[in-house]
Amino acid sequence: MQSHEPVLSVDLTAIQANFSVVQSLVGPAVGVSAVVKSDAYGLGLERVIAPLWDAGCTSFFVASLKEAISVRRHLTQADIAILEGLLKGSMKVYRERRLTPVCNTLAEVVAATSEAIPYALNLETGFGRLGLRFEELRSLIHLRRQAPDLVMSHLACADDAANAHNRVQKNRFTGMCAMLAPSTPRSLVASAGVFLGADYHFERVRIGSALYGLNNAGLTPNPFKPVVRLTARLLDIRQIHRGERVGYMGAFLADRPTRLGIVAIGYRHGLAWQVANRAFAQLAGWSVPIIGRVSMEYCAIDLTDMPAKLARVGAWVDFISATAPAEDMARSAATVPQEILIRTGASCARRYRQAPTGRHP
Structure with missing residues (x-):
């Protein structure tokens, strides 16, 4: 299921x-x-x-x-x-x-x-x-x-x-x-x-x-390997007209015909409310803006600039990845990446890539 x-x-x-x-x-x-x-x-x-x-x-x-x-x-x-x-x-x-x-x-x-x-x-x-x-x-x-x-x-x-x-x-x-x-x-x-x-x-x-892959010292390149990836399902795709608004209080105003994606992640899952109109997600290798206010269970992304054939309902959208680290989301949310990990880890399903096993005394 x-x-x-x-x-x-x-x-x-x-x-x-x-x-x-x-x-x-x-x-x-x-x-x-x-x-x-x-x-x-x-x-x-x-x-x-x-x-x-x-x-x-x-x-x-x-x-x-x-x-x-x-x-x-x-x-x-x-x-x-x-x-x-x-x-x-x-x-x-x-x-x-x-x-x-x-x-x-x-x-x-x-x-x-x-x-x-x-x-x-x-x-x-x-x-x-x-x-x-x-x-x-x-x-x-x-x-x-x-x-x-x-x-x-x-x-x-x-x-x-x-x-x-x-x-x-x-x-x-x-x-x-x-x-x-x-x-x-x-x-x-x-x-x-x-x-x-x-x-x-x-x-x-x-x-x-x-x-956990965080680069507190801001070193370039980051000497640590990325550890986490945060993904959520694309639930719906819809077209809105120029002049239409998106989300609570109409926080986003479309200045062109806009292809809108609705994603099953919100502040209940640790996606910070503050990232609205400030942060980006990734879909099929394309960077897409998070638009309108983040709500409890959902957020909206702007799919207009990516090829329509790549945006399909049911696809996974990345919010943290190797190319979009937790530090990026933290800056958009005016917080620290440690808070991002703790909030998302406590609220989302966790899946593990297994390490080689040994004997644990």
Whole structure:
């Protein structure tokens, strides 16, 4: 039975390749962790982790304890760190399932060490979010508590290599880490930060966006393989006259006789409402404008300039592809590509191109 549900296709082999790209960039002395938080950026946590393990990834960062338990269910030997911090009522779960909370406050560190729970320590170096500040770290040193398994922070401006705040944060991080045991592994950068240079890599990098083909640093050419393709069915083709309007509030006014396509994708499926009259889809190799307001279940595309014989009801229309990456849609929607992946991944049918399988301990 033919379905009108949009499809987000995920290339698991490309995710493996992108992990290997980062490994080659940082070299064998630097560990590479996979950030699979928020259901692997909407692409399906349980489908993504096994191919990453097969590619050589043994360390994973997740958003929540629930996600950590899901990873542990499939990967019994992986190192799993939980970004949400320490949940005091879950000490037994951390211990029995060998899960590592990322402690974001001094109180969390005290609670973890009181129960002899291994932990990672997050430092606030200028992001303005979570983590211990300098004075809190100094207090921790005086408490003489169990040392963390990893000390980490996060760059606010890594997407902009020329931004001076990157070096400010790196210097703060280096200085704060010097207060800890010199053998404590350090991690500062995520995907874009890898390209700031080896002095930012420390002992571990944490890669999320890059795994999923996103080019946060805006590199040309993109060193990462495309991972996702978002497609939807062309439901109807109709002709409208010059002067007719399309969609809610008549947001598009035809200035010529126009061949209109109606596509089964809307903002319910993660197609941003803001892309109306700003973005393009692809059909049979032709770029076609998205016109009129995006509605809940449908959008309209202008087929006038492409050969009529190529536009057929039931055809698949591409909204994200190798030649139209998520970054393009994000710019049209005034957002970031990570949001595009999460929204479409949560709302569309997901299909997977399988990676070669291995043994998953």
